[in-house]
Amino acid sequence: xxxxxxxxxxxxxxxxxxxxxxxxxxxxxxxxxxxxxxxxxxxxxxxxxxxxxxxxxxxxxxxxxxxxxxxxxxxxxxxxxxxxxxxxxxxxxxxxxxxxxxxxxxxxxxxxxxxxxxxxxxxxxxxxxxxxxxxxxxxxxxxxxxxxxxxxx
Numbered sequence: 001x002x003x004x005x006x007x008x009x010x011x012x013x014x015x016x017x018x019x020x021x022x023x024x025x026x027x028x029x030x031x032x033x034x035x036x037x038x039x040x041x042x043x044x045x046x047x048x049x050x051x052x053x054x055x056x057x058x059x060x061x062x063x064x065x066x067x068x069x070x071x072x073x074x075x076x077x078x079x080x081x082x083x084x085x086x087x088x089x090x091x092x093x094x095x096x097x098x099x100x101x102x103x104x105x106x107x108x109x110x111x112x113x114x115x116x117x118x119x120x121x122x123x124x125x126x127x128x129x130x131x132x133x134x135x136x137x138x139x140x141x142x143x144x145x146x147x148x149x150x151x152x153x
Contacts, residue, residue, distance in 0.1 A: 002119060014051065014118050018128055025136065028143040035135055040142060042149045045073065047138050049131050051118035056127050058134045059110035067105065071096065072152060074107040080145050084109075087141035088134065 002010065015036050022035040038047040044064040050057050060077070064070040074096050077084070085091065092111045099105055113130040116123040 007119065010119050010121075011051075014124060014127070017124065018131065021128055022132065022135075028136075028140040033139070038135065038139070040149075041146065044070075045149060047135065047142070049135060051116070051127050051131075053117050053119060054114065056113045056116055056118070056130055057110055058131055058138070059108050060138070061100075062107040063104065069152075070105070070107055073149065076148060076152065077109060080141075080148075083144065084141055087144075088137045 019034070019036045025033075025035070027033040036049070040047060044062060046061045046063065048057075048059050048061050050059075062070050062073045062077075064073060078094070081094075090111065092109050095108045095110075097105065098108055111134065113126070116126050116130070118124075118127065
């Protein structure tokens with residue numbers, strides 16, 4: 001078991017490593033991008049990547065505080081589900097109403113890789129291999145649909 005400080009350093013080291021690995025890869029629009037802290041440009045819509053002790057997750061989190069607006073965003077993603085599946089080439093979990101660790105409601109579209117740990121450096125290649133193609137595909141998908149979401153907000 002790691003101390004809080006050791007765990008924090010390992011997490012930080014992983015995300016620095018992932019960021020360096022992704023740095024030379026341009027966005028779908030050919031621009032330099034911060035893949036680790038991806039900015040969707042639409043308030044309350046986030047692309048999140050997280051790795052912990054037993055799994056890794058990549059998700060689209062819709063965090064708008066107004067339930068109706070959050071539902072509208074989620075329904076718009078549903079309208080693009082075929083395009084989404086074509087871009088990602090796999091099925092993700094679609095949750096229209098969940099609560100995060102802080103008790104805040106959100107909608108989430110996600111996929112998870114189990115059996116890996118950010119604290120095991122031997123798993124880092126598997127984590128990178130899981131996250132990399134998915135965040136790149138999300139970026140491509142987002143490039144195509146972002147104008148619709150901008151018109152909603």
